[in-house]
Amino acid sequence: MTDPVVIIGASMGGLRAAESLRRFGYAGELVVVGDEPYAPYNRPPLSKEVLAAEVSHEAVAFPLRDAVADVRWILGHTAVAADVTAHTVTLDDGSVLPYSQLVIATGLRAKAAELPSGMTPGRFTIRTLDDAMALRAAITPGVRVVVSGGGFVGCETAATVRKLGADVTIVTRSTPLARVLGEEFGREIQRRQEAHGVRFIVGSCVSDVLGDDRVTGVRLDSGQTLECEVLIDAVGSLPNTEWLDGTGIDISNGVRCDEQLRALTPEGTIVADVFAIGDVARFPNPVFDDTARRVEHWNIPTECAKHIGKVIAARHRGEPEPAEPFAPVPSFWSDQFEMHILAFGLPALGTSATLVEGSLDGDCVFEYHRDGQLVGVAGIGLRSVVQGYRSKFMSTAKAA
């Protein structure tokens, strides 16, 4: 009897991988391990609905389809080690799981900024359901909130808590969202957030938390202090790969993979029977170039899951594995106040951003180019127009 396919990580990527394996005909045993006590749930509502209303796990849980009814879920446990020669994973309770194929779907965790005072009551991250529910309890009208970080999580969370009546300041090293969508786009997001009363301190970062028993304020690297009752850390995330130490897998920034999402050593050798998917996977994408990148965009876990399901199912049947490389077009969206941002591709790769539709102070669409290739499109509003750029994008894509 063959050992099960073991998926480490029970978020969207892990769930979709299990479903995909079944969809492509893998009928053998499937084990999914998750560190949270919850069955897979949908994370986008965490910075929105979950903060704004009494939302429970049931409301955000993914429906478990019949196809995955016989999956063995091991929830509330973390993988602590893997032996890629013996084909086993060890969990935090000492149990050892043998695998025929291993799927790494451990995702990211919120980067707790390295502050001298550590996690004081009043300080929150927002990555898990428990994080969001804890933060919700702390948000009351008039509460003073500092959001550390001007990325998507920071901007969306700021908008949600502002709508709940909090007094909000975002502290960010650079223009919000500029790293992903460019300077001009980011400045406009800032302007519109400010119109709703969100304050920004750009060019600075939180260097210390004030207050002994609970947060009473923060000190910035500029020396400036801000009084607040709540600090939300949204300064980014770290790949959960420590459990892979010593396996020989390249975990220098997530799990380095080849174009089939097979894990690689630092020398570029395939580690037999190990795949990585989702936010934790660093993979080359022929749509753009041959540089391996981690891509934290919405559809990537699902696209990865589809790909490895096909490969592993074929492998189990002893059939030739599909030769087409993994070549997804990332897509993502963000809602902040009345702004509906929609984007696809990798706008962050663009060396130029050009306004192609509308006007910056209203609805607008930007194209992002690099070396003559359209690498991404993003808009505020005009979502149907953004969609319409898809064929232009595909026609200049490297893989087309």
Add this chain to the structure above:
Amino acid sequence: MIKVDVDMTKCQHYGQCVFEAPNIFRLNEDDKLEYLAEADDAERANIEAAIDVCPMQAIFILED
């Protein structure tokens, strides 16, 4: 034929389904979702992909 259903009380018109199944889903000029309630069987994989990426989990296939 496949019967497609979208819970329009949940749909937020994020447009992720349109990327996966452009023959079935589209955003109209007002950026609101429109979709075909009946689709050819050849579209099943695309519709399933759309169901998977829907941020609001609002898309369903009605099985007979």
